[in-house]
Amino acid sequence: MLAGKEVVLGITGSIAAYKGAEIASRLVQAGASVNVVLTESAARFITPLTLESITSRKVFTGLWNNAPATTHITLAEKADIVLIAPATANIIARIAGGFADDMLSCTVLATRAPILVAPAMHTDMYENPATQKNIERLRELGFIIIEPEEGRLASGGYGRGRLADIDIITGNVKLAAAKDGDLAGKKLVITSGGTREPLDPVRYLGNRSSGKTGYFLAQAARDRGASVRLITTSEPVGETTGIDVERVETARDMLSALNRATENADCLIMAAAVADYRPAEAFTTKIKKSAGGMDLQLVSNTDILSQARGSFVRVGFAAETGDVDKGAREKLSSKDLDLVVANDVSQPGAGFDADSNRVRLFFRNGKVEDLELMPKSALAHRIIDAIQAIGFSDKNC
Numbered sequence: 001m002l003a004g005k006e007v008v009l010g011i012t013g014s015i016a017a018y019k020g021a022e023i024a025s026r027l028v029q030a031g032a033s034v035n036v037v038l039t040e041s042a043a044r045f046i047t048p049l050t051l052e053s054i055t056s057r058k059v060f061t062g063l064w065n066n067a068p069a070t071t072h073i074t075l076a077e078k079a080d081i082v083l084i085a086p087a088t089a090n091i092i093a094r095i096a097g098g099f100a101d102d103m104l105s106c107t108v109l110a111t112r113a114p115i116l117v118a119p120a121m122h123t124d125m126y127e128n129p130a131t132q133k134n135i136e137r138l139r140e141l142g143f144i145i146i147e148p149e150e151g152r153l154a155s156g157g158y159g160r161g162r163l164a165d166i167d168i169i170t171g172n173v174k175l176a177a178a179k180d181g182d183l184a185g186k187k188l189v190i191t192s193g194g195t196r197e198p199l200d201p202v203r204y205l206g207n208r209s210s211g212k213t214g215y216f217l218a219q220a221a222r223d224r225g226a227s228v229r230l231i232t233t234s235e236p237v238g239e240t241t242g243i244d245v246e247r248v249e250t251a252r253d254m255l256s257a258l259n260r261a262t263e264n265a266d267c268l269i270m271a272a273a274v275a276d277y278r279p280a281e282a283f284t285t286k287i288k289k290s291a292g293g294m295d296l297q298l299v300s301n302t303d304i305l306s307q308a309r310g311s312f313v314r315v316g317f318a319a320e321t322g323d324v325d326k327g328a329r330e331k332l333s334s335k336d337l338d339l340v341v342a343n344d345v346s347q348p349g350a351g352f353d354a355d356s357n358r359v360r361l362f363f364r365n366g367k368v369e370d371l372e373l374m375p376k377s378a379l380a381h382r383i384i385d386a387i388q389a390i391g392f393s394d395k396n397c
């Protein structure tokens with residue numbers, strides 16, 4: 001996701017400086033080349049050696065002591081993204097004022113790359129009007145602020161000022177890096193999870209879909225620059241920075257959310273396991289146990305995918321347990337789709353709730369492509385590659 005990207009990671013003198021090591025590691029794992037700039041105060045909390053071991057690059061600590069005099073310019077020009085995490089009240093004030101008196105502030109002043117700032121400090125320092133004014137000034141100047149969280153503070157107190165969750169920080173970096181991705185300017189609508197069809201206040205008809213497939217698709221599309229609306233029944237899987245998530249329960253909720261979302265969409269991906277039927281009646285009070293059995297009457301739900309019309313690329317899934325090819329081809333033509341992602345959900349390690357999946361892709365033009373078993377996060381990119389191969393140009397663009 002960050003392959004080929006040069007990230008300058010500025011770490012400043014907050015107790016949260018030790019989290020800089022984890023942030024650097026996550027950025028490296030995502031493919032970025034990371035240049036760490038440690039302020040003198042930060043170097044009291046975390047050693048350059050730790051960060052050099054993680055990034056396999058020299059760490060910069062001062063303007064004069066370990067680098068040529070123009071290093072800040074080289075760093076600034078090469079950077080695709082600058083991230084300051086954690087950012088103290090001091091660095092925030094200095095960069096808001098345009099100061100250039102150490103390696104980090106000089107690099108910030110010299111770069112044209114997007115700059116992300118993740119504050120971390122005691123609540124009283126964070127809420128101080130001077131700090132708030134400086135943060136506001138940074139926003140006006142186009143800096144991206146990654147808001148701190150509320151929680152336990154190093155002083156033992158509780159309040160806002162904890163460094164944002166590392167997933168959220170790296171999610172913001174990916175979002176900033178995605179601006180020139182291959183889906184930039186495209187709008188994707190994705191559904192995920194199993195719908196829940198209420199029977200009474202405590203029971204519902206549902207299925208085993210975890211929502212993982214849809215969340216990974218949404219993250220992959222976001223990381224490639226798309227604007228993404230995810231309509232889902234399930235709890236978040238991973239981080240959702242920059243993804244417009246709408247939570248729904250039933251097939252009928254999903255249908256109306258989708259009808260609102262597909263306006264101007266370039267692509268719809270229906271990864272959700274939508275209930276084909278719902279109880280004919282949703283009782284308002286709990287159904288009491290009675291001797292003998294119980295007959296439950298079901299009525300059909302609308303087929304959401306079939307009625308979702310527009311000039312966007314339409315991708316459906318086929319969850320099969322028997323003849324996968326037959327089911328997939330039937331869905332391709334009866335639902336008039338551009339692509340069907342077919343999975344045999346009876347296979348171990350595939351389908352519902354697994355972390356991996358093995359699918360076969362059926363294209364409108366008759367092409368069929370087999371993909372090997374792989375993590376759902378990797379599969380998401382392969383499905384998006386397939387959508388790119390279909391092309392948006394003859395559709396909505």
Ligand code: PMT
Pocket residue numbers: 192193194208209210211212213214251270271272273274275276301302303304305306315316317318319320331343345351352353354376
């Ligand atoms: O969420 P996970 O745990 O990661 O699991 C992923 C998955 C197994 C749910 C996913 O890979 C998958 O197969 N999703 C589709 C499940 C399904 O409902 O398949 P289907 O063959 O019954 O439906 C075919 C297509 O029509 C699907 O795109 C479905 O979203 C859509 N549909 C179905 C019924 C309905 N009333 N409206 C629909 O739009």
